[in-house]
Amino acid sequence: xxxxxxxxxxxxxxxxxxxxxxxxxxxxxxxxxxxxxxxxxxxxxxxxxxxxxxxxxxxxxxxxxxxxxxxxxxxxxxxxxxxxxxxxxxxxxxxxxxxxxxxxxxxxxxxxxxxxxxxxxxxxxxxxxxxxxxxxxxxxxxxxxxxxxxxxxxxxxxxxxxxxxxxxxxxxxxxxxxxxxxxxxxxxxxxxxxxxxxxxxxxxxxxxxxxxxxxxxxxxxxxxxxxxxxxxxxxxxxxxxxxxxxxxxxxxxxxxxxxxxxxxxxxxxxxxxxxxxxxxxxxxxxxxxxxxxxxxxxxxxxxxxxxxxxxxxxxxxxxxxxxxxxxxxxxxxxxxxxxxxxxxxxxxxxxxxxxxxxxxxxxxxxxxxxxxxxxxxxxxxxxxxxxxxxxxxxxxxxxxxxxxxxxxxxxxxxxxxxxxxxxxxxxxxxxxxxxxxxxxxxxxxxxxxxxxxxxxxxxxxxxxxxxxxxxxxxxxxxxxxxxxxxxxxxxxxxxxxxxxxxxxxxxxxxxxxxxxxxxxxxxxxxxxxxxxxxxxxxxxxxxxxxxxxxxxxxxxxxxxxxxxxxxxxxxxxxxxxxxxxxxxx
RNA sequence: GGGGACGUAGUUCAGUUGGUUAGAACGCUGCCCUGUCACGGCAGAGGCCGCGGGUUCGAGUCCCGUCGUCCCCGCCA
Numbered sequence: 001x002x003x004x005x006x007x008x009x010x011x012x013x014x015x016x017x018x019x020x021x022x023x024x025x026x027x028x029x030x031x032x033x034x035x036x037x038x039x040x041x042x043x044x045x046x047x048x049x050x051x052x053x054x055x056x057x058x059x060x061x062x063x064x065x066x067x068x069x070x071x072x073x074x075x076x077x078x079x080x081x082x083x084x085x086x087x088x089x090x091x092x093x094x095x096x097x098x099x100x101x102x103x104x105x106x107x108x109x110x111x112x113x114x115x116x117x118x119x120x121x122x123x124x125x126x127x128x129x130x131x132x133x134x135x136x137x138x139x140x141x142x143x144x145x146x147x148x149x150x151x152x153x154x155x156x157x158x159x160x161x162x163x164x165x166x167x168x169x170x171x172x173x174x175x176x177x178x179x180x181x182x183x184x185x186x187x188x189x190x191x192x193x194x195x196x197x198x199x200x201x202x203x204x205x206x207x208x209x210x211x212x213x214x215x216x217x218x219x220x221x222x223x224x225x226x227x228x229x230x231x232x233x234x235x236x237x238x239x240x241x242x243x244x245x246x247x248x249x250x251x252x253x254x255x256x257x258x259x260x261x262x263x264x265x266x267x268x269x270x271x272x273x274x275x276x277x278x279x280x281x282x283x284x285x286x287x288x289x290x291x292x293x294x295x296x297x298x299x300x301x302x303x304x305x306x307x308x309x310x311x312x313x314x315x316x317x318x319x320x321x322x323x324x325x326x327x328x329x330x331x332x333x334x335x336x337x338x339x340x341x342x343x344x345x346x347x348x349x350x351x352x353x354x355x356x357x358x359x360x361x362x363x364x365x366x367x368x369x370x371x372x373x374x375x376x377x378x379x380x381x382x383x384x385x386x387x388x389x390x391x392x393x394x395x396x397x398x399x400x401x402x403x404x405x406x407x408x409x410x411x412x413x414x415x416x417x418x419x420x421x422x423x424x425x426x427x428x429x430x431x432x433x434x435x436x437x438x439x440x441x442x443x444x445x446x447x448x449x450x451x452x453x454x455x456x457x458x459x460x461x462x463x464x465x466x467x468x469x470x471x472x473x474x475x476x477x478x479x480x481x482x483x484x485x486x487x488x489x490x491x492x493x494x495x496x497x498x499x500x501x502x503x504x505x506x507x508x509x510x511x512x513x514x515x516x517x518x519x520x521x522x523x524x525x526x527x528x529x530x531x532x533x534x535x536x537x538x539x540x541x542x543x544x545x546x547x548x549x550x551x552x553x554x555x556x557x558x559x560x561x562x563x564x565x566x567x568x569x570x571x572x573x574x575x576x577x578x579x580x581x582x583x584x585x
Numbered sequence: 586g587g588g589g590a591c592g593u594a595g596u597u598c599a600g601u602u603g604g605u606u607a608g609a610a611c612g613c614u615g616c617c618c619u620g621u622c623a624c625g626g627c628a629g630a631g632g633c634c635g636c637g638g639g640u641u642c643g644a645g646u647c648c649c650g651u652c653g654u655c656c657c658c659g660c661c662a
Contacts, residue, residue: 042622062613104612221661448662
């Protein structure tokens with residue numbers, strides 16, 4: 001292997017095969033760096049020593065594929081290269097075989113500046129030759145392998161479930177696959193193997209997992225691809241804590257495979273607390289929480305500020321930002337967004353002049369250091385009746401993240417320190433609400449999915465106060481990214497019916513959509529629950545990348561296009577006809 | 586669906602207030618070079634300024650539209 005030569009190999013014969021990474025032609029002496037997955041080695045062609053092979057080497061160009069036979073030689077001390085692992089030796093070429101030529105590539109894997117993403121995706125095979133991508137894909141392999149081994153060790157079976165399945169018009173949009181045999185009917189690609197894994201519990205495979213592709217036809221983001229890989233698992237007879245322990249177990253193994261020792265158990269926080277302290281159901285704990293600083297002000301002052309005293313006045317603290325210029329303060333106001341009818345961003349500098357005592361006190365309440373940036377977000381007095389604590393928290397939480405992103409160079413909280421307790425802030429968020437109110441559809445919709453079990457204690461509120469029902473649902477969060485989401489499921493048909501009823505679904509509708517599943521529930525279903533984690537996101541965070549595309553070999557663009565193969569494409573009239581499909585023009 | 590950024594040589598970018606022949610670096614081609622390692626030196630080739638329209642005596646530069654990539658909101662049970 002090109003990256004494996006060491007001084008101990010000196011004196012022995014070696015064969016290297018790989019790409020010409022770089023060529024340094026000094027005339028009668030030619031150096032070629034030969035590259036494969038494992039690294040690079042320097043090959044020397046000396047005209048004096050072997051004129052014929054030197055002549056052949058002068059025709060080599062970047063990205064040609066070659067095989068070189070030669071003697072491994074220890075380099076002189078003054079010519080060794082300490083920057084690469086193979087730098088103490090070189091291969092003195094005795095035989096050179098040109099295995100394949102290369103057209104001039106649009107960019108070189110060895111280049112120091114990256115081409116733009118469009119180019120990288122179109123020539124993905126060249127992009128994947130780059131060290132960074134080779135490393136990311138290897139990392140992903142190691143992580144997936146560690147997870148498989150760990151879950152198998154914990155007694156889980158990896159069991160496959162169908163890709164061509166049934167469309168269930170809940171949640172995300174489905175990718176559809178037309179049936180030729182039954183024209184007009186469609187399979188759907190799974191958004192997740194949710195119902196299959198529950199049925200596997202009913203089937204007696206009491207610990208199931210799968211590293212499996214899932215498909216959702218929704219708009220993309222840096223951390224969202226239309227097809228993505230989940231670590232999906234389900235177990236029978238669990239308390240939430242059992243599921244958490246399993247997850248903590250395989251994440252420990254996965255992070256160890258990537259060279260990081262993480263600490264378990266992860267801290268836990270209720271959904272309500274997460275919203276209150278961080279304004280998010282996936283708090284980034286690397287930054288300080290928000291503080292309600294109402295008490296720093298006299299009632300009259302709150303009135304004067306135009307802030308609703310019945311709702312929190314939230315202090316957002318971003319450490320080490322330092323003094324801001326007038327221009328920066330204006331920019332930050334803009335960053336908050338238009339001062340809406342409901343929310344108010346208070347100017348801290350102005351506050352320090354007009355109400356110095358209160359300013360001082362609120363700094364103390366939020367444990368601020370002199371260098372810290374403080375932003376105050378409250379609900380406006382006038383229209384505050386429309387605004388909930390959660391709504392205010394989320395607005396402030398979003399602003400907190402925008403500020404944190406803007407000043408990341410200053411607070412440095414997002415940089416790796418080498419200490420896993422800081423670098424990887426895991427968190428379990430628990431007790432999610434069972435339902436959310438959909439303003440558009442004027443109805444309650446499941447916050448997680450309709451098979452999630454409510455808290456035993458909240459069961460009686462299903463009809464009277466759906467918004468107050470908590471679910472046995474939990475998310476695992478890392479550095480502000482939702483890694484995974486799970487729940488304890490409903491295992492009794494009568495309760496499942498109640499949930500469908502609360503969702504405004506008639507019995508007939510429920511039967512039409514999930515009849516097979518409701519029937520299965522009637523044949524002795526064990527209590528069960530599970531979770532699914534995004535493998536791509538785990539790999540992304542471990543790779544220190546900002547986008548899933550850095551850890552997916554063949555990703556899609558923001559418009560869900562594969563630029564390399566140029567998919568999707570129209571299909572022929574004949575193909576459509578066979579499927580009984582007519583395309584509207 | 587909405588908002589924002591970007592699009593100039595093979596690649597990464599610069600291009601002033603609208604003004605003559607659109608530049609640099611890397612890459613590429615040729616020549617020189619025996620210790621380079623992001624080798625060096627000399628010479629050279631390479632441009633539909635994303636595309637279409639408009640304003641203007643004159644557009645890479647201004648305006649409108651369109652296409653593409655990226656980021657965000659909506660959306661993602």
